[in-house]
Amino acid sequence: MDDELLVVRCQLGESEAFAELVGLWHAPVLTFVRRMLDSERADDVAQEIWVAVLRGLPRLADPGRFTPWLFTIARRAVLDRLRQEYTNAERPGKAEEPPAGDLAEEVVERTELVAALADLSIADCAQICGIPAGTVKSRLHRARRQLREHEPRTSAEEMLDRLAPTLSRGRRLRGVAALLSGLAGAAFTTVLWASEPGPLPDRTSLSFALLILVCLAWTGHGIWSATTRRAPPFALDRVIGAWIGLAAALLTTTVTVTLAAVRGRGLLLALVVNTILITAAVLIAVRAHRRRTSLLRRKAELTDLDAR
Structure with missing residues (x-):
């Protein structure tokens, strides 16, 4: 071959x-x-x-x-x-x-x-x-x-x-999972903080800020794992990760927008943050599908040549 x-x-x-x-x-x-x-x-x-x-x-x-x-x-x-x-x-x-x-x-x-x-x-x-x-x-x-x-x-x-450990798909998708959980946590905590009624004690505000920083740090770890050569995702892994990301973005949007609407505060912020999140997830999914489609087309061409 x-x-x-x-x-x-x-x-x-x-x-x-x-x-x-x-x-x-x-x-x-x-x-x-x-x-x-x-x-x-x-x-x-x-x-x-x-x-x-x-x-x-x-x-x-x-x-x-x-x-x-x-x-x-x-x-x-x-x-x-x-x-x-x-x-x-x-x-x-x-x-x-x-x-x-x-x-x-x-x-x-x-x-x-x-x-x-x-x-x-x-x-x-x-x-x-x-x-x-x-x-x-x-x-x-x-x-x-x-x-x-x-x-x-x-x-x-x-x-x-x-x-075998490096070939494991679970390991390659681990970075995607960390990235998604960090982004979802940061978005949820931000909306939760913004929708809190009345002025908050300094200690509570500091706790929210620290929690957001932890989520962002976890997001950074996920980006590093998913984009560096430690365990890079292949085309199918990218597609799977993109769809998981889109589902997570939609779920996070539903929860945060509902929470902001019920509390009557932070709705605009929730819409802006989650619109950005969904847009990024859609763009990543489109790019992943284009890459896989291109490789599948090339595979079909080479298979035909190999069969001749």
């Missing part, structure tokens, strides 16, 4: 597609990493690579360029690990600067394994490594010979087991 089709299916939120992707590319990635690290460290770095891939897939603009993107992540992960080890190494006497040039050259040389592993073009390898195409050609024979000397240690199935 074409890599682009697998990536599009992953972006849609099909967990089995990601399992296929890991099954297809884990051995090449792990072999690439083990050219510079021992087995134990290579396993750890390989897991870091796949976590980075999982977190970056929803934002990958060109699924057709998945292979160069994957090995660019792998190269960067190995380089970061080697730099960290050189930096943290305890040396007797006066500390010396780590041989950054030699380290970079080592990583560059090992990156030619990509060509043998992935059947990449010479131009793609040169782009990943940042070196001339002629240099890639001169090292390709040696890279292929080195491949035969090393076998992967951690299987794709074991790696998928390690990634």
Whole structure:
């Protein structure tokens, strides 16, 4: 199956597609990493690579360029690990600067394994490594010979087991839940405060203000969880989250407007706040559906091409 089709299916939120992707590319990635690290460290770095891939897939603009993107992540992960080890190494006497040039050259040389592993073009390898195409050609024979000397240690199935928490849809939607609960709590508390009859004691006003701040902080945590690479939502997750958000906005509007109307105070504020909330929820839902529709269309095109 074409890599682009697998990536599009992953972006849609099909967990089995990601399992296929890991099954297809884990051995090449792990072999690439083990050219510079021992087995134990290579396993750890390989897991870091796949976590980075999982977190970056929803934002990958060109699924057709998945292979160069994957090995660019792998190269960067190995380089970061080697730099960290050189930096943290305890040396007797006066500390010396780590041989950054030699380290970079080592990583560059090992990156030619990509060509043998992935059947990449010479131009793609040169782009990943940042070196001339002629240099890639001169090292390709040696890279292929080195491949035969090393076998992967951690299987794709074991790696998928390690990634299971990140693959959980509940974890990816956790940020959406925190965001919605924080916004709903802030809106409800604001309307409740505004609709309180008569002047309130300073202590009561301070309590309302602190409660709103807590809700806003929880909202910020939800935004951070939902938008950063910690557990990014895929297309289907975005649609589910958008509909949950719209339902929560409508429920919050109903409760707060009813409360303000019964108390006879704060009705205008309740209408303004909840109109903004509903509008934002509708816009998010429309955007999520457009993204998923676009991916579904691309999936259908690639499926037709793959069937020919």
